[in-house]
Amino acid sequence: MNDPLWAPWRLEYVSSASEQTGCIFCRAAAAPDAADSLVVHRGGSAFVMLNRFPYSSGHLMVAPLRHVGYLGELSAEEAAEIHSLSVRALEVLTALFKPDGFNIGWNLGRSAGAGIVDHVHEHVVPRWQGDTNFMPVLADVRVIPEHLQTTHARVEAAWNE
Numbered sequence: 001m002n003d004p005l006w007a008p009w010r011l012e013y014v015s016s017a018s019e020q021t022g023c024i025f026c027r028a029a030a031a032p033d034a035a036d037s038l039v040v041h042r043g044g045s046a047f048v049m050l051n052r053f054p055y056s057s058g059h060l061m062v063a064p065l066r067h068v069g070y071l072g073e074l075s076a077e078e079a080a081e082i083h084s085l086s087v088r089a090l091e092v093l094t095a096l097f098k099p100d101g102f103n104i105g106w107n108l109g110r111s112a113g114a115g116i117v118d119h120v121h122e123h124v125v126p127r128w129q130g131d132t133n134f135m136p137v138l139a140d141v142r143v144i145p146e147h148l149q150t151t152h153a154r155v156e157a158a159w160n161e
Contacts, residue, residue, distance in 0.1 A: 025049075025063045025119040035149060040156040041088075046081040048089060048159070050152055053115075055103075055125050057146045058093045058155065062086050063121035071108060071120050082122055089124040092158045099126035 028049050031037035038050040045066070051059040062085045064078040074082070086104060093099060103125040107114040 023067055023119050024116060025061075025121060026067050029063075029065050034156065035152055038148065038152050040152065041085065041159050043081050043085060045075070045078045046085055048085050050148060050155065051123070052148065054148075056099075056127065057151055058097045058099075058126045060089045060093070060124040060155070061121045062089065062124065063119060067118070068120050069118040071106065074120070086122055086124055088159070092155060093124065093126045096154055096158050097126050100129045101127045103127055 028037040028039050029042065029047050031039065034040070034042075038052060039047055040050065040060070041048040042065075046062060046064050048060055048062050051061050062082050064074060064082065066078065068074055068078070090102060090104075093102070104123065106120065106122050108120070110117055
């Protein structure tokens with residue numbers, strides 16, 4: 001079976017990825033347009049955004065507004081707000097997507113799986129019974145059934161309810 005898997009929305013990223021400079025979290029936190037940056041909530045010292053390369057629909061990242069590269073550098077206020085926003089993320093994602101569970105955690109350092117190593121962030125990933133399939137194993141491809149902009153609109157609206 002050699003059917004193509006179409007993802008035309010990725011062309012924008014693929015064609016400009018090498019041109020991106022600076023920190024994606026700092027750019028997202030400062031961006032005026034939440035939809036383009038995928039930010040769903042900005043707090044006093046932390047914010048929440050969709051992962052542009054999600055493991056599953058609704059995959060969120062919670063990060064400090066301040067550029068911090070080491071978990072121990074977070075202030076008590078930043079750490080508390082990140083925790084509080086992660087709890088709120090669980091509520092919002094549970095209401096919207098009805099997952100069976102979640103993976104929540106920090107990837108600290110490249111060897112631990114961090115794609116962005118110089119701005120700490122926590123992942124909140126909804127999971128469903130049987131959601132792993134052959135695509136990631138055989139083709140290194142994740143199948144996400146909903147467009148990111150649609151997910152962003154849904155999560156942002158639910159976050160503000």
